[in-house]
Every structure is written in structure tokens, then in C-alpha cells.
Amino acid sequence: MSIIKTKELNKIYDVETIPVHAVNNVSLEFEEGEFTAIIGPSGCGKTTLLNLIGGLDTPTSGEVFINGTNITKLNSREIIDFRLRNIGFVFQAYNLVPVLTAKENVEFIMQLQGISKENRESRVLQLFDQIGLKDKLNNRPGKLSGGQQQRVAVARALASKPKFILADEPTANLDSKSTSNLLDIMLKLNEVENTTFIFSTHDSRVIKRARRLITLEDGKVVKDDIVK
Amino acid sequence: MNTLIKMAWRNIWRNKKRTVLTMSSITIAIFLSLFSRSLQKGTFGNMISNAVKFSSGYLQIQKKGYWEDKTIDETFEQTSKIQNLLEKNKNISSFLPRLESFALASSGLQTKGTMVIGTIPELEDQLNNYSKKIIKGHFISEKDNSIVIGDELASFMKVDVGDSLVLLGQGYHGITAAAKYNIKGILHLPIPQLNKQLGLLPFQECQYFYASENRLTSISLMLNDPELIDKTKDEINNSLNKNYAVMTWAEMNKELLQFVDTKNIGSIIMLAVLYIVIGFGVFGTIMMMTMERRKEFAIMVSIGMRKSKLLIVVFFETLFIGCGAIVLGILISYPVLLYLSQNPIKLSGEFALAMEKVGAEPILPFVLNSEIFIYQTLSVILIVMVAITYPLIFILKFDVLKAMKN
Structure with a gap:
């Protein structure tokens, strides 16, 4: 069953002057539990496509349906609330809140959702167990390595039990060991929690482990392969 | 949150x-x-x-027209009716009758225009602590027929405690007011202008000097709660007849x-x-x-x-x-x-x-x-x-x- 559906999605920058077709007529469907990488050269539209799917950007034309909801029709407040309950984000530069501890960063999103303290506590402990950072619960991001921060970012993205996670170049700033570690964790979470992961990446280490590869060129889908 | x-x-x-x-x-x-x-x-x-304590009081009762002319002829008689009225008002903490006018002070070759205030020394002292402001000699009492003057006036007149000061002025209804007073004390007040001009006489002596027995130019009123000044003014105004004026300190000290x-x-x-x-x-x-x-x-x-x-x-x-x-x-x-x-x-x-x-x-x-x-x-x-x-x-x-x- 598809949880994400894009329909003739277009994003054109500088429509008035020199139009740049960042996303060009993209129609895709993503099933629950996918582990998908969107690949392609720099500037091919990977990040723009992720932003459109995540409701961070608005398409010039076309529609994005998530679990049947057309998110392009939601107003700015509705889309924030929608993201909170349905989408998890992992960013290239980790982007944890620097004044909150690792535990508080993960808990914060659940607080925004209005989840009770008890449930938050148990979920945080479960996630930190899964990412292997139980001993770093009270460390602030500044006291964690890049790899550890990114694992916390993954835990934060998963905390609210979203329908899917969008990860924009999540391993771009990580060394090989951290990348491998992070991928192991994400794959495990994908299997255990059946969470859908959609990455944009250049990283061959990520590409190797993805189960579906969507290749973009000049904003167009040129390949969409299921990998065994 | x-x-x-x-x-x-x-x-x-x-x-x-x-x-x-x-x-x-x-x-x-x-x-x-x-x-x-x-x-x-x-x-x-x-x-x-x-200004309130040494001069005007929070409120002042005067004869109507006195404020405009400020002459000894615009005085009024002190009556028991006024006294009773003031004693009954709960916001009035004390009141002080004064007779106030000007005279020419002279000693030796020195002469100067002087503000002469006749006051009840005991009351004035209670209110303004005059006896503590005496820098030489003593403060006057009601039975004295002597004067205390400001320190700058004394130094201008080149007089000291025990010297005589001649006052010459115009009394009630044009009668010449002239007298020689022994200087009993010299005081220093926080208002520089008063130090240069002031001469304080016992109340009855001042009335005698200006030939205005039982008359006064004003009654200064001190209040328990200065915030209620307008209310108190209205109360007094309503009880007095039209020959009197009640003024607030602000009306008297516009400058x-x-x-x-x-x-x-x-x-x-x-x-x-x-x-x-x-x-x-x-x-x-x-x-x-x-x-x-x-x-x-x-x-x-x-x-x-x-x-x-x-x-x-x-x-x-x-x-x-x-x-x-x-x-x-x-x-x-x-x-x-x-x-x-x-x-x-x-x-x-x-x-x-x-x-x-x-x-x-x-x-x-x-x-x-x-x-x-x-x-x-x-x-x-x-x-x-x-x-x-x-x-x-x-x-x-x-x-x-x-x-x-x-």
C-alpha cells in the first residue's frame, strides 16, 4: 500500500527570469517499509524533491498525497502540525537543538505531540537502546561526535512514530565507521518498526544498502530500480 | 511550556x-x-x-483680595468661629495664624527692606524647629518684644545678637509703624531668600507694631494627608463666608x-x-x-x-x-x-x-x-x-x- 504519492510534481525556480526546472513532472509512489535512496548528480533536484514530499516547499504544480492527504492544499500551520505527526526528518548537519541534551532533543518532539511523560520516557529509553547511546542520554550535542549526533537525530526523527523518514544526505558529514553504524541502525529500525526511509544521497555506502534506487537527472526520474 | x-x-x-x-x-x-x-x-x-512649611502652609486662609494686594489693610479678624472650624477638620494637623508685611529695617548706616512676620513662637517652633535653626542667641517667646532675623540680613545690617534694629513701615489704615527691637537671635533657614529678608516677631508684638490688634493676614494650615488638599479646601471654603479666600500651596507658589x-x-x-x-x-x-x-x-x-x-x-x-x-x-x-x-x-x-x-x-x-x-x-x-x-x-x-x- 503506498503511503506517499506524487502526481506530476513540478518545481520551477525563477519562473519570471531564467526558469530552472528543479523537479520536472515527477510522479512516484512509496510503499510502507521502503528503504529508498534518491540518487543523482549535484543539482539534479534530490533535495528539492525531498522538501516537496516533506511539505517544506510548495510545488509550482502537481500534488503530494500522504496517506491520502493532499499536503499541497494545507496552510502553513496545518502543514507544521502534519509534519509533526507524520514525517520524520534527518538532516545532513544533524541540526540537534544545541541547548537540549540528547535525551531532551528526542523527547522534545514527543512533548510537541502532547505525549505523556511516562510514555516519552519509555520511548526515549527504547530508542537510545536501539541507537546504542544509552550512556549519552544527558550529553548535549556539543559533547557528541558527528556520528553520535546523527544517531540522535535519527532517534529524534523516529520518536514521534512518523509514517516515514526523509533523510537529506544523512551520511555526508560522517566517516566510514559512523556511516556503517548509522546505516545498520536505520536498517534495523526499518525492519523492527517497519519505518519507511527515503534518502537523498551521493554516498555509495548508502546506495549499496538501499532496496530501491530512484535516479534523478535535471529534475526528472530517469531510473527507478528495486534492488535485491 | x-x-x-x-x-x-x-x-x-x-x-x-x-x-x-x-x-x-x-x-x-x-x-x-x-x-x-x-x-x-x-x-x-x-x-x-x-515653601509649604516656612511660608505658605498646604492651605492658607486669607481675606479675599489679600493675595492680589498683600497690604496690611487686607487683614481679617481672628475669630473663635474660624478656630472651631479648623479644630474640627480631621485632615488639619495644625494651623498657624500669621501677620505678615514689609518694613524698612535700619541699623547705623545700613537700611534694608525686610519681611516682617508675626507668629506664635511656640507653634512656629513646633512646626519648623526654629529654635534648632538659631545659629546665635535664642528664639523668641510670645512675651518677648524682641526680634530674630535671618543670618544674611544680620550680616548685611552689620548687627549681632543684643544689638538694636529699627523697623519703620506702614500700619493698619495708614498708621505709621515704627519701633526699635532688640535682636534676640539670628537664624539660618533652608530658603536663602528668607535668610536675606526675614524678621520674626512674636504675634501680639507684631500686631501692636502694625497697629492691627487681633488681625492677621493669613492662617497657614498643615495637613495630615496632603493628597486630600482639594477636599479639605472645599470643606473650609463651604464653611467660610465670601469675605475669605482659601488658597492651596500650588496656587500661592506658581513660579x-x-x-x-x-x-x-x-x-x-x-x-x-x-x-x-x-x-x-x-x-x-x-x-x-x-x-x-x-x-x-x-x-x-x-x-x-x-x-x-x-x-x-x-x-x-x-x-x-x-x-x-x-x-x-x-x-x-x-x-x-x-x-x-x-x-x-x-x-x-x-x-x-x-x-x-x-x-x-x-x-x-x-x-x-x-x-x-x-x-x-x-x-x-x-x-x-x-x-x-x-x-x-x-x-x-x-x-x-x-x-x-x-
Whole structure:
């Protein structure tokens, strides 16, 4: 069953002057539990496509349906609330809140959702167990390595039990060991929690482990392969 | 909400130096404004209090027309009816009949126009502590037929305690008033003008001198609660007939009031300038704190935090900086002002002379009242709130995607 559906999605920058077709007529469907990488050269539209799917950007034309909801029709407040309950984000530069501890960063999103303290506590402990950072619960991001921060970012993205996670170049700033570690964790979470992961990446280490590869060129889908 | 407040608190300490600098600037502004307002209010209050005590009283009963002419002919008789009326009024703490006019004082080759006030020495002393202001000799008593004069008048006339002073003036209905008085004491008052002109006679002696027995020019009234001055004035006015006028100290001291008002406006403008400078400082800090966290804000919005919650965080950050500085400012100012209000700074030298020239006592008196603390605190809170308006609008309107790219 598809949880994400894009329909003739277009994003054109500088429509008035020199139009740049960042996303060009993209129609895709993503099933629950996918582990998908969107690949392609720099500037091919990977990040723009992720932003459109995540409701961070608005398409010039076309529609994005998530679990049947057309998110392009939601107003700015509705889309924030929608993201909170349905989408998890992992960013290239980790982007944890620097004044909150690792535990508080993960808990914060659940607080925004209005989840009770008890449930938050148990979920945080479960996630930190899964990412292997139980001993770093009270460390602030500044006291964690890049790899550890990114694992916390993954835990934060998963905390609210979203329908899917969008990860924009999540391993771009990580060394090989951290990348491998992070991928192991994400794959495990994908299997255990059946969470859908959609990455944009250049990283061959990520590409190797993805189960579906969507290749973009000049904003167009040129390949969409299921990998065994 | 707890997490938002926690975030705000931790955020302000992300750049300790900047926070400390901003708080210091607000603290200094609070201290300066409290110090200057306390001094201004103290100085003005002292001038008014001196004028009220030594001269006009809070209210004064006169014969109608006296204030315009101020001649001895515009006197009125002291009656038991008036006395009863004043004794019955609960807001009147004391009242003092006075007979006041001018005479030419002469001693040897020196002559000077002098303000002669006939007063009941015991009452006057109770009210104004005259006996403590005597710097040479003694204060008069009701049965004396001697005079006490201001120190500057004595030095101009080249007279001392025990010398004689001749007074020559016009008495009631044109009768010549002339007498020679022994100088019993020389006093120094906080009103320089009085030191140059004043001669105090016992009440009955003064009435005799001006040939106006049982007559007086005014009754000065002191009040328990000066705030109720208008009510008390109306009560007395309603009980007296049309031959009398009741005037407030403000009506009798219009020049002083105008002076105070003008100085007050000047000082408020100075404070406003100070606050504007501080306001820009706070604005700069909050704006910087906001702009440098654009990406962080964008991330928070993208993961599902409403912008209104971001506003709460920034609001609390400002509140912590502003309120912290205000509390610190008050904690520093309070003991300083408490000490100065009890120990006014006594001026000397040229500065003292300059103050005396404008008719002010050469001291720097301070007051300590809640009003100045409340007004200054509210002013700073208002300025801080104005200063964060733009950063808050920025947060409401910023483009998440652009901010993330930045």
C-alpha cells in the first residue's frame, strides 16, 4: 500500500527570469517499509524533491498525497502540525537543538505531540537502546561526535512514530565507521518498526544498502530500480 | 511550556558575554534613572516642603483680595468661629495664624527692606524647629518684644545678637509703624531668600507694631494627608463666608511649580534618550540572537514546532534578560538610595552658592518611594517589549526553506 504519492510534481525556480526546472513532472509512489535512496548528480533536484514530499516547499504544480492527504492544499500551520505527526526528518548537519541534551532533543518532539511523560520516557529509553547511546542520554550535542549526533537525530526523527523518514544526505558529514553504524541502525529500525526511509544521497555506502534506487537527472526520474 | 522556558534560559547563556553586557547596560540604565529620579523628586519635594512649611502652609486662609494686594489693610479678624472650624477638620494637623508685611529695617548706616512676620513662637517652633535653626542667641517667646532675623540680613545690617534694629513701615489704615527691637537671635533657614529678608516677631508684638490688634493676614494650615488638599479646601471654603479666600500651596507658589514642571520635563526627556539608547542595545542583542539562529528555528519548524512556540522561547529569553537586569538594578539602587535619602549630600563652595542663588537649599536630597521604582521598572519593561517586536515579527514571517539554506 503506498503511503506517499506524487502526481506530476513540478518545481520551477525563477519562473519570471531564467526558469530552472528543479523537479520536472515527477510522479512516484512509496510503499510502507521502503528503504529508498534518491540518487543523482549535484543539482539534479534530490533535495528539492525531498522538501516537496516533506511539505517544506510548495510545488509550482502537481500534488503530494500522504496517506491520502493532499499536503499541497494545507496552510502553513496545518502543514507544521502534519509534519509533526507524520514525517520524520534527518538532516545532513544533524541540526540537534544545541541547548537540549540528547535525551531532551528526542523527547522534545514527543512533548510537541502532547505525549505523556511516562510514555516519552519509555520511548526515549527504547530508542537510545536501539541507537546504542544509552550512556549519552544527558550529553548535549556539543559533547557528541558527528556520528553520535546523527544517531540522535535519527532517534529524534523516529520518536514521534512518523509514517516515514526523509533523510537529506544523512551520511555526508560522517566517516566510514559512523556511516556503517548509522546505516545498520536505520536498517534495523526499518525492519523492527517497519519505518519507511527515503534518502537523498551521493554516498555509495548508502546506495549499496538501499532496496530501491530512484535516479534523478535535471529534475526528472530517469531510473527507478528495486534492488535485491 | 517547561521545556520552552528551559530552552530560553539556556539560550541566553549560549553567549555569556553578550548576555552579561546587555544585562549590564539595562542595569546601569535602571540605576541611573532611579538615581536621577530620586534626586529630582527629592530636590523638588524639598523645595515644595520648605515653601509649604516656612511660608505658605498646604492651605492658607486669607481675606479675599489679600493675595492680589498683600497690604496690611487686607487683614481679617481672628475669630473663635474660624478656630472651631479648623479644630474640627480631621485632615488639619495644625494651623498657624500669621501677620505678615514689609518694613524698612535700619541699623547705623545700613537700611534694608525686610519681611516682617508675626507668629506664635511656640507653634512656629513646633512646626519648623526654629529654635534648632538659631545659629546665635535664642528664639523668641510670645512675651518677648524682641526680634530674630535671618543670618544674611544680620550680616548685611552689620548687627549681632543684643544689638538694636529699627523697623519703620506702614500700619493698619495708614498708621505709621515704627519701633526699635532688640535682636534676640539670628537664624539660618533652608530658603536663602528668607535668610536675606526675614524678621520674626512674636504675634501680639507684631500686631501692636502694625497697629492691627487681633488681625492677621493669613492662617497657614498643615495637613495630615496632603493628597486630600482639594477636599479639605472645599470643606473650609463651604464653611467660610465670601469675605475669605482659601488658597492651596500650588496656587500661592506658581513660579515654584512652573520651575519644578519645567525641570521635570527636561529630566524626563533625558531619561527618554537614555532609554532609547538602551532600547536599541536590547533590540540589537535580541535581533542578533534571532538572526544567528535562523537555521535552528527553521529546523525546529520543519520537525513540527509551531512558530508561536518559537515566539514564546524568544519572549522568555527577552524576559529573562530584561527582568534579571531590572531586579539587579533595583538591588543595587535600593541600598544606595536608602542611604542617600537618610543622609542627603551637603554641598559646599561654588555649587552651594549657585544653588542658593536660585533659591534652593544647598543639599542634594533623595527620596525613596515605590512610585519611582514602579515607573522606572515599567518603562524598562515597555522598552524591552518594543525592542523585541521586530524580532518576533521576523520569526512569524521567516521563510523556513531559505533559513535552512542559510
